[in-house]
Amino acid sequence: MEGAGDYDAIALKCVPYYEAFYGTVLDFVHPEDKKILELACGTGIMTERIIKKCPRAQVTCVDSDAWMIKKAGEKPALSEVKFINGDMREVPGSGYDAVIITQALFFIADPDRRELIAKIHGLLNAGGRFVSGDMFAPETDFEKEVYKRNWIDLMLSNGMSLPEAENMIAPLDDFCGGNTIRSFSEELNDTGFSRVIVPYRWGYYGIVVGYR
Numbered sequence: 001m002e003g004a005g006d007y008d009a010i011a012l013k014c015v016p017y018y019e020a021f022y023g024t025v026l027d028f029v030h031p032e033d034k035k036i037l038e039l040a041c042g043t044g045i046m047t048e049r050i051i052k053k054c055p056r057a058q059v060t061c062v063d064s065d066a067w068m069i070k071k072a073g074e075k076p077a078l079s080e081v082k083f084i085n086g087d088m089r090e091v092p093g094s095g096y097d098a099v100i101i102t103q104a105l106f107f108i109a110d111p112d113r114r115e116l117i118a119k120i121h122g123l124l125n126a127g128g129r130f131v132s133g134d135m136f137a138p139e140t141d142f143e144k145e146v147y148k149r150n151w152i153d154l155m156l157s158n159g160m161s162l163p164e165a166e167n168m169i170a171p172l173d174d175f176c177g178g179n180t181i182r183s184f185s186e187e188l189n190d191t192g193f194s195r196v197i198v199p200y201r202w203g204y205y206g207i208v209v210g211y212r
């Protein structure tokens, strides 16, 4: 299997305007944050950005894939990060200033997702942020067709083949289920987050931030 660098380069071909996406998630991580938890960190694409912005923070990362988390741990910039190979539904610790997740919450269906959101709320400090950069279901079939077309065009312009691009998005509707940005925001409100905002949206991609 390829190294983390190769994996990251391929992965980033699929993320539309990835600097805007990861950069907007990063806007909600503050240099003064002391404790940060990243769920489903993969090979650490987001973690590298967090560490660069918050070099003094205590950062903990969880991922269930042993290969991914090993590759993340081998990145020299992430040598101070605590990596846990495990299921994000068993979220560890308490007293976090921020809990971050990118491109992974859609793997968890209700009722597990609802339980996970409640756990995350419980382990944030007052005023702490839950930053969820995820894929969300479009509200209408028309939106769905437009977003799929735009996403495939973008992957093709990044050098992927049509079958590769189509394979990438084929399982998405099943994963997203009926979880739209609107329903997810309501879920956060119902869980007790005091403010919920949506600072970014591009097609299936959205970032929803809940403040405890």
Ligand SMILES: C[S@@+](CC[C@H](N)C(=O)[O-])C[C@H]1O[C@@H](n2cnc3c(N)ncnc32)[C@H](O)[C@@H]1O
Pocket: 011, 039, 040, 041, 042, 043, 044, 045, 046, 062, 063, 064, 065, 068, 086, 087, 088, 089, 101, 102, 103, 104, 107
């Ligand atoms: C598409 S990758 C995203 C990785 C990284 N967050 C990023 O944006 O590059 C999805 C990640 O979610 C992880 N994952 C899926 N289900 C998980 C679970 N239940 N617990 C922990 N990690 C999980 C996978 O192992 C994978 O690393």
